Amino acid sequence: MKTIFNQALIEKYDKPGPRYTSYPPATEFHQGVGHEDYRRKLKESNVKANPLSLYVHIPFCESACWFCGCNVIISHRKDVTRRYMDYIYREMDMLKDNIDSTRPVVQLHWGGGTPNFLTVEEIEELFGKIEDSFRIDVDAEISVEIDPRYLSEWQLEAFRKVGFNRVSMGLQDLDLEVQKAINRIQTYQLMEKVMKDLRDLGFKSINIDLIYGLPYQTPEKFKKTIEQTIELQPDRVAVFNFAYVPWLKPLQRKIDPSTLPPPEDKLTILKMTIDIFQSAGYVFIGMDHFAKPEDELAQAQKEGTLWRNFQGYTTKKGVDLIGIGATSIGMLYDAYFQNYKTIRDYYLAIDGGKLPTMRGYLLTEEDIIRREVIMDLMCNFQCAFDKVERLFGIDFEERFSEELEELKGMEEDGLLKIHDRKIEVLPEGRLLIRNIAMVFDQYLKTKKEQRFSRTI
Numbered sequence: 001m002k003t004i005f006n007q008a009l010i011e012k013y014d015k016p017g018p019r020y021t022s023y024p025p026a027t028e029f030h031q032g033v034g035h036e037d038y039r040r041k042l043k044e045s046n047v048k049a050n051p052l053s054l055y056v057h058i059p060f061c062e063s064a065c066w067f068c069g070c071n072v073i074i075s076h077r078k079d080v081t082r083r084y085m086d087y088i089y090r091e092m093d094m095l096k097d098n099i100d101s102t103r104p105v106v107q108l109h110w111g112g113g114t115p116n117f118l119t120v121e122e123i124e125e126l127f128g129k130i131e132d133s134f135r136i137d138v139d140a141e142i143s144v145e146i147d148p149r150y151l152s153e154w155q156l157e158a159f160r161k162v163g164f165n166r167v168s169m170g171l172q173d174l175d176l177e178v179q180k181a182i183n184r185i186q187t188y189q190l191m192e193k194v195m196k197d198l199r200d201l202g203f204k205s206i207n208i209d210l211i212y213g214l215p216y217q218t219p220e221k222f223k224k225t226i227e228q229t230i231e232l233q234p235d236r237v238a239v240f241n242f243a244y245v246p247w248l249k250p251l252q253r254k255i256d257p258s259t260l261p262p263p264e265d266k267l268t269i270l271k272m273t274i275d276i277f278q279s280a281g282y283v284f285i286g287m288d289h290f291a292k293p294e295d296e297l298a299q300a301q302k303e304g305t306l307w308r309n310f311q312g313y314t315t316k317k318g319v320d321l322i323g324i325g326a327t328s329i330g331m332l333y334d335a336y337f338q339n340y341k342t343i344r345d346y347y348l349a350i351d352g353g354k355l356p357t358m359r360g361y362l363l364t365e366e367d368i369i370r371r372e373v374i375m376d377l378m379c380n381f382q383c384a385f386d387k388v389e390r391l392f393g394i395d396f397e398e399r400f401s402e403e404l405e406e407l408k409g410m411e412e413d414g415l416l417k418i419h420d421r422k423i424e425v426l427p428e429g430r431l432l433i434r435n436i437a438m439v440f441d442q443y444l445k446t447k448k449e450q451r452f453s454r455t456i
């Protein structure tokens, strides 16, 4: 089913809202939940013994991209990693003391920052330490975010040799004027070479990130970037909407706001992006993501098993996510935990012999039921009442009578259809999926929406 861009509906419904990489969203995390809760919840999670997904955060980058909102440390000193790695090993030792060692790791992801800030020796050492600490499944999805500008062939070979089988990389925009304005020069020729090397080494599910709404972008120029991206034949593409919030993300102060494309150009770019990727055979997964029909993400969506976590869409529903390193987030069945964001605080907590938990959230039964509905809508564009009733022993129509009433306006507008005891999102509602999910969000009813980015 294709996604349809309906400008009138987008203008009617566009408002700030969560991206639902979790429910409740991270804005609900608080410092009343700390390292002792994490320890307790990790031990409890051993009873269910869900498989594990590990996320390792490498916060270092060689240079600053001025659009970036990640928690990064810009450094040219390669020796900054030694100390950091020693601390993540200490964190892993603490985690190991609380997690049943027989639980398989079915997913491992290194993100950042720039994981290829690490040398070949460090890549091998860190991976070896993870293998010593956890049981990595033979079929595990093992992925890494790379920055092609600072990638050597030796590093790429090292990633593959230790076991990485998937890669994600930022491209953003191929136009030189745009690249200069965001301090990120990255040529098509470089991307072509890296893609070839990745394919030759046998990496699968290669993802490329683009951003629309950057300085000096126009629909014509971004069209060229999209066409060149399609020539590279990535398996997945994420096209993020640039949010200019220099008061929250200080690197963005380097961007002159008068060079940003006006809202009408951004809408044109969004429409064009969806049309071109769909015409080239990519499936619109939802939010900002496209995938080839044979890719695991598109397959999982087809089978109704797609899920979301802090890294975006995932094929691994029902795993416990363990975050390692500064800023990283862990998600257990009924609790979320985030590590300290600065490496100074992160080191201090570990020196104090504690898991470096800065804040978290303990889910209620109501949260868990609503998460199921929201994630089903976000990922699979539908929600079957029977499924939710079977899982939680509730009467869907009774429990969500107010929400179903609220959805009627969206049904009249053609965003969705409620039939045969299910909510089905229609092609014109797919782009507005956050708005549909927001109807089931209990926290939005009491909190201000302004803290979130706009839904389109």
Ligand code: SF4
Binding pocket: 060, 061, 063, 064, 065, 068, 069, 070, 072, 112, 113, 114, 147, 170
């Ligand atoms: S966009 Fe990537 S490479 Fe650039 S500063 Fe942010 S994390 Fe580092």
